[in-house]
Amino acid sequence: MSANRATPGVRTWPGALHTALGLALLGYAVFHAYQNYPALIHEDAWVDRALRTAVGFGFGIAVLVAMLAHGALGLASWIRHRHRVARGEATRDWGLTFQLVTGTLVLGFVTFHVLQLWPSGAGTHSSVREPYARLWSELGHPVSLVVYVAGVSAFAFHLGHGLARLITRAVRVLPSFAGRALGSVLGLVLLIVFAQLVP
Numbered sequence: 001m002s003a004n005r006a007t008p009g010v011r012t013w014p015g016a017l018h019t020a021l022g023l024a025l026l027g028y029a030v031f032h033a034y035q036n037y038p039a040l041i042h043e044d045a046w047v048d049r050a051l052r053t054a055v056g057f058g059f060g061i062a063v064l065v066a067m068l069a070h071g072a073l074g075l076a077s078w079i080r081h082r083h084r085v086a087r088g089e090a091t092r093d094w095g096l097t098f099q100l101v102t103g104t105l106v107l108g109f110v111t112f113h114v115l116q117l118w119p120s121g122a123g124t125h126s127s128v129r130e131p132y133a134r135l136w137s138e139l140g141h142p143v144s145l146v147v148y149v150a151g152v153s154a155f156a157f158h159l160g161h162g163l164a165r166l167i168t169r170a171v172r173v174l175p176s177f178a179g180r181a182l183g184s185v186l187g188l189v190l191l192i193v194f195a196q197l198v199p
Contacts, residue, residue, distance in 0.1 A: 014076065014077070018073035021070040021073070022070055024066060025063070025070060028063055029190065030190075033194060033197070034049075035050065035053050036049075036197050037049075037193075039197060040196060040197070043129065043132055046132055064110075067110065074099060074100060077096065078096045078099075095165060099161060099162060102157050102158035102161070103158050105150065105151065105154035106151065106158055109152075109155070110151070112151070113151070116134065117135070152194045152195055153191065155191075155194070156190050156191030157187060157191075159186070159187045159190055160184045160187020160190075161183065161184075163183035163187065164180040164182065165183070166183070167182055167183055168183075
């Protein structure tokens, strides 16, 4: 076997870190959905959950850094793969390109979302209602609605395809179609969860 060919099931440390960061970000996404689900009930329910589950500015910055690192490692993986294809050491993996495109859309959406909800002043108890009111108002505009629907969809597709690749690689006894199906189902579930929060 060529030294440049990766052994199936064996990952380099950048690949392992990329996967670990992706799973950590998935955990945060689930937590974020939990934080915001009371918005479907009433504003007061959302405020109560927001106050009880607040994680602080530093944690938010750590999440953004993890997301940027995950994206940078994904881009590096795509570039390495393109070089291997150019040298004739591998066949083109369109799944990596799909992840690159959807991941870029997710980063753009998160940037839009963070800038949209960035605090406008000193935090007080009443200011907790500010992001709720801002989202409620701005999601009524077509551009914001399209951005949110596209961003949530890109996230679900990125997650589903990434999980499918991970499951297929990690659980070697499963047929590849089973890993793809399981990853797709998990992505669909998350899409349904977050899509409910968009309106």
